[in-house]
Amino acid sequence: MTHERTPRQIKFGAILTGTGGPGDQLRWLDPEIPGDASVDIDWYIEYARLAEEAKFDLVFIVDSQFITPHSPPHYLNRLEPLTLLSALAVSTSRIGLVGTATTSYNSPYNLARRFASLDLISRGRAGWNVVTSGDAGTAGNYSRDEHFDYPTRYRRAAEHIEVSQGLWDSYEDDAFPRDRETKVFLDPAKLHELNHDGEFFQVVGPLNIQRSPQGQPVIFQAGDSNDGRDLGGRYADGIFTFTPSIADGQAFAADIRSRAAAVGRNPDHVLILPGARIVVGDTDDDAREIERAQHELSNSFEITLAELGRPFGWHDFSGYDLDAPFPDVLHLAEHSFRTQAEAIVAAARKDDLTLRQVVERRAALHPSPFVGSAKTVADTIQEWFEAGAFDGLNVFVSHPAQFRRFVAEVIPILQERGLHRSEYEGTTLREHLGLPFPANRYTVSATRVEQTANAASLSTAH
Template structure:
């Protein structure tokens, strides 16, 4: 497999029907009213494919988190939607978020394997280890799932899932009509897994996929998330607000990955960026101002209260949050998530930048936790290049504050600048999503007939 070009950035398009600004749905140019329209999502995916993006990415939550009176709080299930997008696109990768806390390994392994076959090797899985009370209450639970338990379950879930994907050898299907022999039973095996959380016999009832396994992705912020990403993920998504923190994060995750004996370029680090693009700086700032003026402050205060477990509504909006109300450092290891934002980030803004309640709400809403960059195509490309050269990013998860226009503007205006600078591809290479990211395909682990040395990414065995 050719090595990844270190000068070239990877780009994922994070699709969220109205856009990633909380108030985007109120803007007349937003497609939020088409959240359930598959043709709209196909249009977005094709725009990203026209821009030669590596993949489209869909987040997910198993609960209604935001106030449904104040934002687009629900939408289509990611794996179902990506299957539709697979048949409407040719090259772009398809990354779905799915929870290891509330799925079962066999069902998810089968669904993702099916997506990989349908898309001819373009499937990716964002391994989510959620389980706060909002989600837990929808799955027969009265309490949130402890973070340590979530990640322990996630590790075993990955172990089972990858064994199921490996339960058919690449050459198991012989399809010999004359002999009446469809598959070689010696090339299919049961996994016979019995662990702390799962008991699964196998084999999977879907043959091995073009990629062997879908690309493994993880969204990481906390220390336990970083450790999990370093050990298992091939692509890491993160939300960092400044260059110093982003560079430190990338170094930490890659150092931890190296300690597990992983290849030097794995995992690929892709912080989020919410670009507000204008042909001039004034035009970009005008759009940013239009979105800010549509922001409903009270729902943002409610969301901030939920994240901090503090009644922020009772505080003076134009004063900083009192330090005594913020989580202590030792409490941040078990922080909760809402969208892309974490308690760690909010506490950092409150302490480091001394932002007021109103300012934190505005920052919270601008890109759902991703760093907002407002400017011309050249200015946005400058920022991306700076982060890349500083070792803070191997690429970016592009989360336009408003869709569909924000994605089209990025594709038509920013991508050509990156291409002229030699920072982004000018055409798609043939191959799978794994190959596009420079990640090895796991061999089928049936060595008695292997034609090449077995190279399987290391996963912990529980």
Template structure:
């Protein structure tokens, strides 16, 4: 008799050091150098692993200004960081953000495949296209690629990286010492990709890990972003504001996946939240209000402007109607910016009201442990999320979530008490992808290359 698989919550820990807003770094329990202290990351990754989290998540961005939030001003490079966590943990997944716009596929494939091998199958790549135009000048370009072009490039980029990850079939290295055969040359494959944006020969000089390939995450919320997520994502870091917008995103993304012939259950949707927990709802609300008060109006304006490519909102009358900046959404964080504009229009907000509403991380689940657990269950059961990415900065907040909320969810049968796998794919219920060359040979035999080359082969269609 086949065992019925019971759907359970998935949790990621966003290790955000001194914080991605302008107030959290001031907490007396938080080290001021948390964002560059590898011991802080190791300690919190181990705490998340002890609590049976699915993964830790490292956010990143290739451009800053003097007014950027503290964590982004001074932080470790994600792949280097996660390599240290890989040898300091044993089960928890390790997910890093890396842009397709300003890297090359061979480098990305090699970095993530190395992390996947170091961690024995726990790596994940959060695919982003970079929303900030200023990043272009850090990579020798005068102009940021247009939004639609970035997403076309991203799709091709991911396909190339996945092709490189399959350079070796799983039985490519017999390492027969008596026969003197280290490599079965028929199991090594050059990619020889030539596309609209990229030309990559391969092969990648690294074999697959026990999970086959790193898990693909994605975080875009524009129409192009959702299309890309429906095509490539195995998990998404959803940018949502409330239950209704989360359920709308969840339904839309999975419907797009179905239209492409994908199994919607193979995409795990994880909104990011910032739980604020206390013994009672009233005490938690008071804590939330006090933290909100630590951020100045100017800081909120800066954070609001980030969605519009760091547009300077200080030039406008704060108590006048929100200015017309619709043209600024076209090539920045398009989905986020357009979501702000919709909210401003629907609620007829002034600039001051918009800064208060959108100038800080607002998706905070606030209340007692029971209230937080109830809200998480409501979203999970109500078709708004498959789990959540929990922002980890203030030590006390993370401790209360692990020690008070997680046990309630475990008692309700909504979250694991022990790991059943030691790979990220295993945690998320994802299959190990079959090597494309093995699959091609199994289904129809080897195919010849379309590209003249002495030892080349082309990726099966």
């Protein structure tokens, strides 16, 4: 079955980062945020339900596998994504549940089983944000001396996804007759071994869990490097990204979809969902003042200097001369967030910046386009959406009062304009996103064989 994406509507995700992620290290000072929000299941349930009341498509849980004392508060102390999402699955009924999991430090069988379990527990609402892990220090937590290099990480990720998708097809959709009269629980012809033998993984299968109402979990991806874009174009149903302008969003969407088309995929089945910081005020000026105050609350030069080390393998910049030219440290990013590090170094070289100037630029307020009165925010979202800059937004749930204003004041305007649903049309995440149901590969193959045989029989008869 196929779920059409017309009329086109804006998709919304809610990014739940509790006490504050990168660039928002002091968010926890907001008295509305519990100091233990990132490990408080009641906090997550509250905001997942609020997003569900606003008919959001999904909630999104970020993750990483390595910390330092300079990591953001949410990173220092947070719940494991699939455990958390399983709790949300039984505390909500419709909203999609997307969690981050690394292909570098998980086996496909184990991870495929966990996501398949979440998909069944939620009755078809699970999604996997595929990452390769940018924190090089992660290797030390998984008995490795060194993190995988970029090409290896992405080859491994591609194979990991293919193995996982193969395992999710272990059972055809009608594999379990569960017929008490004949005492037939399983039709063994509908159970399939994978027998994968690849560069990184050897997996026999089958997976010991049936498919969910949406067939397979939805695949998301967030890498912006060339390798990351290739991975997203080939496998992802949704792309999490950062879009600073309409033109950048249009170019990114065109690039991803051209890569999808080049490997034979329908480019309309790849959704672009950038992250967005949204601030709603009584007036546009009021909203900008709120944005400025929130920024000043959550940032400082010292915090930004420490956080600058993350793309460079958590390199410590505190011992450098702040007023000397930005140091030659790009090599430190080879096994870390290389694309982000390259952008930092390129900007520093282009404008001949000192370390202090680089930190000051990063610590400065970079105004979001989605700030203003409720009408202004709705107008801007509509403009970007209709220009093809994105298919939807992942909204950072930062300060609670702001998220409540967004769902109470902006969402109704978009609903009135027919740009966002007023009710869920389906029950699964795929249905929310307008994505096709993935037919089981073995069922498809058997059908093709039968059709070929029937065609040959008719040809012979004539």
